[in-house]
Structures are given as C-alpha cells and as structure tokens.
Amino acid sequence: MQTVNDAEEQLKFDQRIIDEQKIEPTDWMPDDYRKNLIRQMSQHAHSEVIGMQPEGNWITRAPTLRRKAVLLSKVQDEGGHGLYLYSATESLGITRSKLIELLQTGVAKYASIFNYPTLTWADMGAIGWLVDGAAIVNQISLQRTSYGPYARAMIRICKEESFHQRQGYEIMTVLAKGSVEQKEMAQDAMNRNWWPSLMMFGPHDSDSAHSGKSMKWKIKRQSNDYLRQKFIDQTVPQIEALGLEMPDPELKWNEDRGHYDSGEINWEEFYQVINGSGPCNYQRLKHHKKAHKDGEWVRTAVRAYQEKQTAKNQTNVA
Numbered sequence: 127m128q129t130v131n132d133a134e135e136q137l138k139f140d141q142r143i144i145d146e147q148k149i150e151p152t153d154w155m156p157d158d159y160r161k162n163l164i165r166q167m168s169q170h171a172h173s174e175v176i177g178m179q180p181e182g183n184w185i186t187r188a189p190t191l192r193r194k195a196v197l198l199s200k201v202q203d204e205g206g207h208g209l210y211l212y213s214a215t216e217s218l219g220i221t222r223s224k225l226i227e228l229l230q231t232g233v234a235k236y237a238s239i240f241n242y243p244t245l246t247w248a249d250m251g252a253i254g255w256l257v258d259g260a261a262i263v264n265q266i267s268l269q270r271t272s273y274g275p276y277a278r279a280m281i282r283i284c285k286e287e288s289f290h291q292r293q294g295y296e297i298m299t300v301l302a303k304g305s306v307e308q309k310e311m312a313q314d315a316m317n318r319n320w321w322p323s324l325m326m327f328g329p330h331d332s333d334s335a336h337s338g339k340s341m342k343w344k345i346k347r348q349s350n351d352y353l354r355q356k357f358i359d360q361t362v363p364q365i366e367a368l369g370l371e372m373p374d375p376e377l378k379w380n381e382d383r384g385h386y387d388s389g390e391i392n393w394e395e396f397y398q399v400i401n402g403s404g405p406c407n408y409q410r411l412k413h414h415k416k417a418h419k420d421g422e423w424v425r426t427a428v429r430a431y432q433e434k435q436t437a438k439n440q441t442n443v444a
C-alpha cells in the first residue's frame with residue numbers, strides 16, 4: 127500500500143524524470159521502476175557474457191595471429207561489459223548470485239542472437255559488423271537512460287562496441303573482396319545473421335510488453351521499431367559497399383518514407399528462441415553452468431581473502 131510519504135516521493139521522482147535528472151542508487155524509486163531496470167539490465171549483462179561463447183568458439187581457429195589477438199581482446203571486452211552491467215544491476219539491491227541463478231534456471235533471458243551457431247570464420251565478421259552494430263544503435267540511445275549507473279556503463283561500452291563493429295566490417299571487407307569462396311562465406315554469414323540481428327531490437331512496438339512503462343520512465347529513450355529502422359537504414363549502404371547481395375529481397379529505398387522498406391521478421395522463430403528452443407539455447411546454458419562451477423574455487427578464495435582482511439582491520443582498530 128502506498129503511504130503519504132511514498133506519494134510525495136513519487137511526485138518528486140516523476141519531476142526528476144521530466145527534468146532529465148539521473149536517478150542514483152540511493153534515491154527513492156518506484157518498485158516497478160527498480161524491477162524493470164533489474165530485468166533489463168541483468169538481461170543485458172547476461173547477453174554480454176553468453177555472447178562470449180559463439181565468438182570464443184573461433185579464438186583457437188582464427189586464420190592469423192593478428193586475427194586471434196583481436197578476437198581474444200574483443201571477447202574479453204564483452205566479459206568486461208558484463209561485469210560493469212552486473213555491478214550496475216547490483217546497485218539496485220540484488221546480488222550477483224541471484225542474477226546468475228535466474229539466468230541458469232531460464233527465468234532471465236539474454237539476447238536471442240547468441241542462440242545461433244557460428245559456422246564459419248565469416249561469422250566473426252558478421253557478428254562484429256551486424257550484432258555489435260545493432261547493439262550500438264540500441265546502446266547509444268541507452269546512454270541517456272534515466273538510471274545513472276546504467277547510463278554511465280553505456281558510455282564506456284559504446285566506445286568499445288564501436289571498435290568491435292569496425293573490426294567486424296573489416297573482416298567482411300577482406301572476405302567480400304577475396305576469392306569466390308571467401309565472398310560466398312561472407313554472403314552466407316550475413317544472410318544467416320541478418321534476421322537474428324533485426325530481432326535484437328525486440329518485438330514490434332505494438333507487441334512490446336515493457337515499452338510503455340520503460341519509455342515513460344525514460345529507461346528506454348527510443349522504441350524497438352524506431353531503432354530497428356535506424357539500423358536497417360545505416361546498414362544497407364554498407365552491404366552495397368561490400369558488393370554483397372541483399373539478405374532480404376524486400377529491402378528497397380522508400381522515397382516517401384525516407385527509409386528502407388524491409389520484409390517481415392519471422393516472429394514465430396523469435397518467440398521460440400527467446401523461450402528456450404533456439405538451436406543453441408541448451409548448449410549455451412550448459413556451458414555457462416560448467417564455467418560457473420569451475421570458477422567456484424576463485425569465489426571461495428576471494429571470500430576467504432576478504433574475511434581475513436576484515437578480521438585484520440578489526441584487530442588493528444581494537
């Protein structure tokens with residue numbers, strides 16, 4: 127039940143949102159705002175960490191030492207993004223272990239794109255270019271999100287994603303301008319990753335369960351369809367520059383709208399994947415559980431060290 131104090135705090139909170147002020151961890155916030163942020167931010171963190179798997183798959187098979195070093199460092203960056211985002215989510219009063227439990231029990235989602243396999247080296251190009259490219263379009267908008275720690279994490283993440291996007295496009299350029307087989311690999315990887323990349327923006331605005339509240343609270347600043355269109359408009363000229371065939375025959379410039387038209391996403395496939403039945407959902411979670419279990423000794427050692435330091439500090443104070 128809302129108390130008089132809560133009602134006053136709610137008014138102050140609403141005004142701060144209108145005034146574009148950031149909400150900080152110790153500020154009063156409505157329960158639903160907190161829950162919605164925990165949901166979105168933790169799913170974002172899980173996406174970064176699970177997203178390490180399809181690319182990690184190619185570190186040992188990168189075609190040159192340079193490519194290996196770059197890919198290794200990109201995958202490491204994604205792990206870092208996960209860490210900032212978990213820390214930012216913890217500032218809302220939930221523990222990291224609870225967040226991991228929600229991921230591993232299938233309650234919390236992560237970006238559907240990472241439930242598809244990476245079949246050839248060209249997927250590393252397509253992921254960097256399209257997946258990081260789509261992520262940046264979304265995350266640039268999230269730099270202005272109303273929750274301070276999330277907005278600040280996004281600023282750093284966007285800088286790194288921008289580098290990731292360029293390295294992916296560079297891989298695609300080399301393949302697209304290479305031998306016939308290399309060009310075919312680039313085309314195939316783009317075709318396979320195109321639709322899942324568009325799905326990264328979520329369902330149509332009319333079907334988006336959380337958008338209403340999230341836009342009102344300025345957690346989300348631009349809608350799923352708006353951002354998806356922005357991504358399509360910026361990517362089509364890049365496909366042309368690569369000299370590849372369009373992945374969707376309906377991609378055509380619409381003079382009246384001032385945007386590219388495109389075909390319809392297979393929403394049945396989208397819902398199947400986000401609900402756990404994509405090609406790699408089982409494998410991704412299985413790998414995460416194993417890695418988490420294998421890392422238990424590190425967490426135990428860190429806890430033991432922290433306890434020892436606390437005891438030492440208490441002795442010094444006494």
Ligand code: BYC
Pocket residue numbers: 165166169170171173174175176177178181204235236237238239253257258261264325326327328329333334335336337340346350400
């Ligand atoms: N995949 O009401 P809606 C990266 C879910 S990783 C899975 O529109 P919302 C990278 C949605 O969660 C960067 N689930 O939701 C890493 C909700 O389900 P719940 C990833 C999806 O939150 C490694 C339901 O569908 N970026 O860059 O308002 C290597 C209804 O949707 C998806 C982010 O995470 C999806 N694609 O809007 C390379 C961005 N779409 O929670 C690269 C942060 C929707 O009710 N997140 N769902 O069970 C967001 O901006 C928003 O959460 C979304 C969805 C736009 C994704």
